[in-house]
Amino acid sequence: MGASAQPVLRRGVGWHVRIALLETRFQFLSSLRLPAFAIPTLLFPVFFYLFFAVIFQSGGPSLVAPTYMLATYGVFGVLGPSIFGFGVGLAQERDTGALLLKRTTPMPAGAFLFARVATAAIFGAVVVAVLFLLAGFAAGVELHRSQWFSLAGIILAAVLPFSAIGLAIGAWAKQQAAVAVVNLVFIGMSLISGLWVPIYMLPNVMQDIAIAFPAFHLGQLTLKVIDLDLGRSVWFHLVLLGGQTAVCLAVAAAGFRRFSGR
Amino acid sequence: MATPERSPWRRDPWIALAGLAAFAALLMILPVPDPADPPGGPLPETNFAVVDVTVFDGEEFRPHRDVWVEDGGIRAVGARLALPDGLPRVDGRGHTLLPGLIDAHTHTFGLVLTDALRFGVTTVFDQFTSPSILAQKRAAREDLSQGNEADLFSAGNVATAPGGHGTQFGVPVETLTSPEEAPEFVRERKEEGSDWIKIIWEDGGTIGADIPTLDRATIAAVIEAAHAEELLAVIHVSTLEHGLAALEMGIDGLVHVWGDEVISEEDAARFAEAGVFVIPTLSVRIAAAGESMGPDLLAATRPEHVSDMQRQTLAQTFPRPIGTSEASIESVRRLHAAGVTILAGTDAPNPGTGFGISMHGELRLLERAGLSPAEALAAATAGPPAAFGIEDRGRLARGRIADLLLVAGDLESDLSRSMAIAGVWKDGFPVEAAWAAPRQPE
16 A cells, blocks of 8 residues: 555545545445346336336327426436435445444545445436436437436435435344335335326325325425426425435434444 | 556546536437427417407307407407507418317316317316316416416216216225215315316116116205305216206206207206206217217327327227217207207217317217307307306406417308317417327337
């Protein structure tokens, strides 16, 4: 490590950036090399969109469905990498002792969290890119430039609240249990939040319950960009989403305190 | 390979930037709407005038009129209006301009409201759909901004018996079994967003089946409860006998004409006296009797305007004939002659009908039942809102919303010209066929 020792020892802003990017690189590569993570998170939303919005709607009467599903499957596309990366990955590292090992290195906790969030965002960005290409060039969806950017922005920002959910699960659940819990949240929350089937097609009771889930609010915020949401205000969604994220972070913090034995 | 440990972190910032740039580049190449097309670009010009056009105002034809549309509504209708310079004008010579059509009997599932709009049907009165869509559609119909769907008014959840007609479609239905439940049932519908109450009286007799149905006491109680809540009560019947019985119970309207026998002139007069309106749904009645208007309608329209769903439902047939076309059409003739209000409705998307497109068939069927072109068009424009107590639409007059249908030709002399659609406007926005039309499979 002789040659790289010099820059690494200076702990300025540059040091933090470099170590965060390095950790991201390794986190990303290790995720990419884990087919059980990479394949479902990349292919699930893409195949769903391809089937329901492109093939199923081909020759259909309008572009409402492909446009609508672009927003909801986009959110679904970042949900996977976010909660699997944190929920399962973290539980695994904790139970195998890898987390403890990392804590003994000089790497700051911030770099560790950044790397996981960034990895989820990279996977999310790949999904968004493929979905947008399918929508724009296969399904015929046309949006204003500002709408394309807003959609991409909100969808990628969804990585943060979803990572908080993953963090809460990963902080508490055991490695094997985490897989089940994450899958339950992944599928259950997607369905009830209207990411798979438009929310207005669900029974009223389910629409009411959906308000309790971050994915619902993110779905509505993306749908608002294309004017297909249920019509509640942006603040309604942002406030509830913020509150729900805060709860997840508090739950996660409690879990880590327990793990640290403090 | 000189400094393998160093290279990763030196490259990382560039890889990150390159990734961001690639992502932004992707967002820059995605398709945007042509500024000339309505859904995209700057908002289309919604202030305009159709000049020197034959107007059907909801009751009668008035030649050489100008119609001034402003901010989603009709600002003025008259001969030689003093229109401001620079107001975009549509040349109406040789054309007929009428209020957007209103289908008074539909069922709303999937993308049917877009199908409707393409055929000039700008509002539908739904007679049973999932209550879960009502809140959204109520908001949509108040909203004059650009949309790509017809407006919806609906009965929502129908009043039917457990296992009765209406429960077989997979949509969860709240049922009732006794007169005592009626007031609570009606209150729940009102809270849920039903615009009126629709009752099902269907024992399956006309198809030789035995279907559970509400008893007479419960039907009467639902009608009474609806009136107590200041809602209209309409009823599905399939026999003349049930229609007459519903009349005695104080029903406001029938959503089908029967197909089993021709009504007598005396009985028709009773309907007129009671002020009960009838939505005969001849489109579905003749389909049930084994006739089909599908080929005629498809021949008269541009294939690219017909969605797969419209084509499919038009081609569907009933498993076995129910009633006869003549019993239905002759009954409508007598009801109309007696002065009963007849409203146009198709019961789309039931077998043999297509959402939107079948309204043009219904107009011709009403003509076959003795209505003049103006009377048939009134049944499809001013009639339904008047019967259901809705103020803002159905007429081409100052202050009404600018839901418009422009057809090439003179409808007064040839009602079949209704399919020669030259333009449709919803809330003043042009409905471009290219926007809403189905894309053709390769």
